[in-house]
Each structure stands twice: as C-alpha cells, then as structure tokens.
Amino acid sequence: MIGIDEAIAEIKSAITAGRLVTIIGEMEVFYEGRSISWLSSGERLLVIKQDRSVLVHRPTGYEPTNWQPAGSHIDVWGEEGKLVIVSKRTSPPEMLKIIITRVLSLSSFGLRDEGEFQIHAREEDMKQAIIAEPSIIEDGFRVVESERKTKSGYIDVLGVDREGRLVVIEIKRESADIGDVEQLVRYSTQIEEEFGSKPRQMIVAPRLSSRAARKARILGVEFRQLSPRKAQEILRRRKGLDRFLCSAD
Amino acid sequence: MIGIDEAIAEIKSAITAGRLVTIIGEMEVFYEGRSISWLSSGERLLVIKQDRSVLVHRPTGYEPTNWQPAGSHIDVWGEEGKLVIVSKRTSPPEMLKIIITRVLSLSSFGLRDEGEFQIHAREEDMKQAIIAEPSIIEDGFRVVESERKTKSGYIDVLGVDREGRLVVIEIKRESADIGDVEQLVRYSTQIEEEFGSKPRQMIVAPRLSSRAARKARILGVEFRQLSPRKAQEILRRRKGLDRFLCSAD
DNA sequence: TGTTTAATATCGTTA
DNA sequence: TAACGATGTTAAACA
Numbered sequence: 001m002i003g004i005d006e007a008i009a010e011i012k013s014a015i016t017a018g019r020l021v022t023i024i025g026e027m028e029v030f031y032e033g034r035s036i037s038w039l040s041s042g043e044r045l046l047v048i049k050q051d052r053s054v055l056v057h058r059p060t061g062y063e064p065t066n067w068q069p070a071g072s073h074i075d076v077w078g079e080e081g082k083l084v085i086v087s088k089r090t091s092p093p094e095m096l097k098i099i100i101t102r103v104l105s106l107s108s109f110g111l112r113d114e115g116e117f118q119i120h121a122r123e124e125d126m127k128q129a130i131i132a133e134p135s136i137i138e139d140g141f142r143v144v145e146s147e148r149k150t151k152s153g154y155i156d157v158l159g160v161d162r163e164g165r166l167v168v169i170e171i172k173r174e175s176a177d178i179g180d181v182e183q184l185v186r187y188s189t190q191i192e193e194e195f196g197s198k199p200r201q202m203i204v205a206p207r208l209s210s211r212a213a214r215k216a217r218i219l220g221v222e223f224r225q226l227s228p229r230k231a232q233e234i235l236r237r238r239k240g241l242d243r244f245l246c247s248a249d
Numbered sequence: 250m251i252g253i254d255e256a257i258a259e260i261k262s263a264i265t266a267g268r269l270v271t272i273i274g275e276m277e278v279f280y281e282g283r284s285i286s287w288l289s290s291g292e293r294l295l296v297i298k299q300d301r302s303v304l305v306h307r308p309t310g311y312e313p314t315n316w317q318p319a320g321s322h323i324d325v326w327g328e329e330g331k332l333v334i335v336s337k338r339t340s341p342p343e344m345l346k347i348i349i350t351r352v353l354s355l356s357s358f359g360l361r362d363e364g365e366f367q368i369h370a371r372e373e374d375m376k377q378a379i380i381a382e383p384s385i386i387e388d389g390f391r392v393v394e395s396e397r398k399t400k401s402g403y404i405d406v407l408g409v410d411r412e413g414r415l416v417v418i419e420i421k422r423e424s425a426d427i428g429d430v431e432q433l434v435r436y437s438t439q440i441e442e443e444f445g446s447k448p449r450q451m452i453v454a455p456r457l458s459s460r461a462a463r464k465a466r467i468l469g470v471e472f473r474q475l476s477p478r479k480a481q482e483i484l485r486r487r488k489g490l491d492r493f494l495c496s497a498d
Numbered sequence: 499t500g501t502t503t504a505a506t507a508t509c510g511t512t513a
Numbered sequence: 514t515a516a517c518g519a520t521g522t523t524a525a526a527c528a
Contacts, residue, residue, distance in 0.1 A: 020273070020308050024269070024360070034370075034477075035368055035369060035477065036368070036369045037367060037368040040364040040365045042363060042364030043358070044360065045296065047294065050308040051310065053311050057304075059269050059299040059300075059362050060298055060319060062316055062318050062319065104358055105358065107273070107356070109273050109292070109353055111293065112292050113293060113308050114291060115291030115307075116289045117288045117314055118286060120284065121285050122284060152460070178435075179432075211401075228283075228284065
C-alpha cells in the first residue's frame with residue numbers, strides 16, 4: 001500500500017520526465033468521447049507510457065478496457081483521499097478519468113528502446129511475391145503496375161496475361177469475403193472505363209468464403225490460391241537467388 | 250536489477266497461482282504463427298495476465314508490438330544467464346518467444362476485479378433508439394423486426410412505412426461507405442425474394458461518404474441522418490420518461 | 499485534416 | 514470450427 005500524496009508526486013514527476021508509469025490498484029474508470037463508458041471499482045493495471053498514452057487493463061483479456069492514445073494532456077490530483085488521473089485530447093474530443101482508491105504498486109522507469117521491428121507474411125509480402133515471381137499467377141503473366149489509383153481506390157496489382165489481356169488482382173491475406181469480390185468488380189469497372197475493354201478479375205487469397213465463391217462465379221471473378229506463408233517462402237528463395245547472382249557477378 | 254533465477258521462480262509461481270505479472274526489462278521478442286516477426290533488444294514492459302494472455306509493450310504507442318491471447322500455454326526457463334518465456338497456442342498455431350537479458354522490475358499480484366463495464370452510443374444503441382422512437386425515421390414508420398435473418402446476413406431493422414411498404418434499414422455508427430450500401434442492397438434483394446415486392450432501402454448513419462451517396466442515388470437507397478450521440482440522448486430521455494410513468498403508476 | 503486500406507486486427511454471435 | 518459483423522477499432526500511407 002502506497003500513500004496517495006506520495007503517489008501523486010511520483011506520477012507527476014514521472015510524466016514530466018517522460019518515464020513509463022505502471023500502477024496496480026483499485027480504480028474506477030469513466031470515458032466520454034466517441035462513446036460513453038463506465039467501469040465500476042476493481043483491481044487493475046494502469047499504464048501511462050512515455051508518449052502519455054494511457055492503458056487500463058483488467059486482470060484478463062488482450063484488450064485494454066479503456067485507453068487514450070499518445071499526445072493527450074494528462075492531469076493528476078488528489079480528491080477526498082483518492083488519486084484522480086484525467087487524460088484529454090481534442091481531436092476527436094475525448095476524456096478518460098481514472099479514480100484510484102488504493103495503490104498496491106507503483107513504478108516508473110525511463111526506458112530506452114531503439115530496437116528494430118520486422119514483420120513478414122503480410123498482404124504486402126504477397127504482393128511482392130507476385131512481382132518477384134509472376135508465374136505463380138499463371139504462365140506468361142506479367143505485372144504492369146501495383147497500387148494503381150482509380151476513382152474506386154487502389155488496385156493491388158494490375159497485370160497482363162499471355163494474350164495481352166489486362167488482369168486486375170485483389171490480394172487478401174485471409175479468407176476473401178463477398179465485399180472483397182465487390183471491391184474487385186468496382187476496380188474492374190474503372191479499368192474498363194479507362195481502357196475500353198473488360199479486364200480479367202482475379203482474387204488472390206488463401207481461400208474464398210462460400211458466399212464469395214458463389215458471387216465470384218456469377219460475376220466472372222477468378223480465384224488463385226496463395227497463402228502469406230507461401231509468399232514468404234517465395235521471397236526468401238528469391239532473396240537467396242539474388243545473393244547467389246550477385247556473388248556470381 | 251533482479252537476479253534471473255529469482256525472477257524465474259517468481260514468474261513460475263505467479264503463473265501457477267493465476268497472478269498478474271508485470272516485468273520491466275531489456276528483452277528480444279520473436280513471433281511465429283499467422284505471421285512472422287522479430288523485435289531486437291530494447292527496454293519494454295511485459296505483462297502476463299491472470300488468464301495467461303501475454304502483452305509486450307514498447308515505451309510508446311497504444312498497441313502492444315507482440316502478444317498472445319488468453320489460454321495459451323506458457324513455459325519459463327533460464328538459458329545462458331537469460332530469462333526465456335515462450336507462449337504457445339494450437340489454434341491457430343502460434344508461438345511467442347521473449348528473451349529477457351535484464352530485469353529492471355518484476356511484480357505479481359492476484360487481482361480481484363468484479364467491476365461492471367457499461368458502454369453506450371454504439372450501433373446497438375442507435376437500433377434501440379429507432380425501436381423506442383420510430384418517428385425519428387419518419388412519421389408513421391413502425392418497426393416490424395430487428396436482426397431478421399436472411400441468406401445474406403442479419404437485417405438491422407425491418408419496418409413498414411405509413412403506406413404499408415416494407416423498409417429495410419442498415420445502421421452505421423460512423424460514415425456509411427459504398428460497401429454498406431451494397432450490403433443493404435443484398436438484404437433488400439433477399440426481402441424482395443421472400444415477400445415478392447421491392448422494399449424501400451434506407452441507410453441510417455451520421456453521414457454518407459460521397460462515393461456511397463452516388464451509389465445510393467443510383468440504386469434508390471435512401472439516407473436518414475442519425476448520430477450515436479443523438480440516439481443516446483433519445484434513449485436517456487425515454488428512460489427518464491419511463492421512470493416518470495412508473496412512479497406515477 | 500480527411501480518406502482509404504491493412505492488421506498476427508480482437509471479440510462476440512451464430513450456424 | 515468457420516463465417517460474419519461491430520469496434521471509442523488503431524495505425525500508416527496518401528492526397
């Protein structure tokens with residue numbers, strides 16, 4: 001158990017100095033902004049990060065029950081023996097109020113984190129795999145452009161098949177849905193308006209939902225199976241090949 | 250600074266006892282599963298919750314860089330003076346490996362949290378507001394059913410206008426998009442198949458995107474403006490009215 | 499600032 | 514388990 005006045009002083013100095021604060025204690029939480037929420041008293045973990053983002057975590061579950069993003073303004077004060085923390089931001093106007101009635105643990109650390117984060121096997125990697133090895137779509141396929149802008153949004157990949165016909169490709173890293181098929185058709189319509197001829201339409205994804213498959217058949221949308229993991233393997237193999245070609249150079 | 254052996258013992262006993270663990274220290278993080286990621290060494294906050302969910306937070310930002318959801322299996326051991334924590338789950342197969350090289354702080358608490366969480370001004374509240382006060386749609390409008398099942402999904406609200414014509418309503422708490430208009434048309438098609446006559450189609454949302462507005466005009470989809478906050482006010486007013494009616498009773 | 503798209507999205511609900 | 518929609522989604526890229 002830590003005294004309220006002592007806690008206020010430490011939290012204030014930690015926020016000013018840009019240290020990460022963790023508080024474990026009994027607290028109530030109110031939020032008002034895009035929505036309105038109220039969480040009655042219980043024991044939780046409160047984190048104030050070095051960019052003044054705030055997280056309230058209950059003892060279970062991945063998601064914070066309440067939060068406030070970086071850059072918000074934080075006020076801390078005592079009121080009737082309780083510790084009050086209020087975080088506000090203006091755009092959108094949002095307010096998070098935490099009333100702490102008992103502090104079980106409090107710590108603050110200035111953390112240095114220059115680490116690099118790398119992530120693979122995303123939709124971007126699937127696109128790169130198609131660019132690196134267009135034959136995974138079909139023999140004779142060539143990429144013309146990626147992220148081509150249309151009035152309906154950005155086309156993942158625009159290509160040409162061996163007979164010179166345009167191919168509009170929509171990539172999904174998970175099961176493609178009916179909405180994805182409709183989005184592809186919108187892109188296709190834009191391309192037809194621009195080039196005067198109907199392009200082939202193709203979904204590239206690990207799988208199609210049953211509704212999407214039905215809709216795809218009706219609308220003449222083709223499907224090529226590709227998983228993010230397989231795309232990753234292709235890129236890794238290519239990278240190895242490139243290294244070999246360089247060293248042979 | 251806390252010794253590795255001491256830390257291992259405390260973490261193991263805390264996980265077994267179902268206590269919430271927070272570790273601040275220098276760590277590397279690897280993830281493999283639906284994707285693959287690698288985060289090089291840096292000072293971070295690691296949280297192991299009482300349901301064995303795991304969160305790795307860098308000193309800034311709302312989101313954890315890496316995580317594992319509840320119910321995963323956690324192993325803890327020492328290796329070359331380092332603390333290794335591995336969390337695995339089978340469906341989908343995912344693995345999170347955290348290698349801690351320096352422990353700055355470690356705490357574990359068995360937290361009691363029976364608090365109730367209430368949230369308002371969501372899409373559900375907008376639906377309840379329409380049910381409570383159908384005239385916000387238009388004079389003479391009546392609700393027939395909510396969450397009516399069709400082959401294309403669940404219709405938010407199905408109603409009848411003053412002339413007895415069916416109205417299919419799709420509610421959005423934010424700006425309605427072209428995809429939402431298309432979803433509404435799918436529902437409408439199902440209703441037409443079932444009842445033999447074309448229903449009115451209506452989007453209820455704070456606003457329509459310009460693309461959605463164009464599509465709506467073409468497809469004969471109507472738009473009624475309603476914000477989640479206004480819906481909340483209607484419900485609050487109604488609730489007050491109900492209380493008055495009860496006390497007068 | 500607003501729009502659009504991806505995310506290891508998560509989470510709840512339903513078949 | 515798969516599918517589908519809601520979320521205070523968040524966050525990044527772009528105009």
